[in-house]
């Protein structure tokens with residue numbers, strides 16, 4: 420039987436944007452940026468308690484992780500209480516709260532770290548997808564192994580709880596690591612990854628395009644109805660990359 424190679428996900432502290440870009444960013448390797456958002460106001464604004472107090476009446480839809488067609492539509496307050504308490508093996512997971520004008524107040528002082536500059540922010544066009552989400556889940560909720568949308572890269576900042584990440588590279592090497600509150604995980608373009616919530620979690624995540632992955636994203640987009648976006652990104656590459 421083939422033995423599986425498992426390594427610890429690399430982790431760094433206090434890595435500034437330039438050194439990040441010239442290492443993990445350009446090489447396209449996943450990494451945990453320990454404590455990167457520890458002091459952000461978001462850590463307080465998006466805690467279970469603050470969300471319940473400030474946005475408890477907002478309506479949300481959550482789906483089970485395995486039996487995905489089983490959905491509930493609850494208030495955020497009711498969902499937060501459920502997420503903190505349930506021990507179900509296949510719990511409801513809230514993964515679809517995108518940052519739109521209608522939900523912007525939920526995102527508090529959300530900001531994109533300078534490590535992950537997002538060229539999509541330059542477009543004021545309703546056809547350009549919004550790729551910023553708030554994700555909330557109980558213990559046992561999970562995202563199965565997947566590749567990210569449109570071949571983008573992503574960052575994921577954890578507000579509360581513990582997530583276990585698994586990445587797999589093209590050679591079949593597996594990387595695993597635990598993300599704790601204040602940590603940011605970088606997922607580069609083209610890396611299969613899955614996430615398991617070891618306790619109730621709240622995180623923010625954003626998929627992005629910039630000079631580190633614009634080739635992959637435009638190649639992907641030219642085969643979709645978003646061809647016009649590929650052309651616009653090509654133009655940005657000629658100016659900024």
Ligand SMILES: O=C(O)CCC(=O)C(=O)O
Nearest residue numbers: 554561562567575614624
């Ligand atoms: O936190 C999660 O469950 C999912 C994060 C992730 O992999 C994604 O958004 O692509």
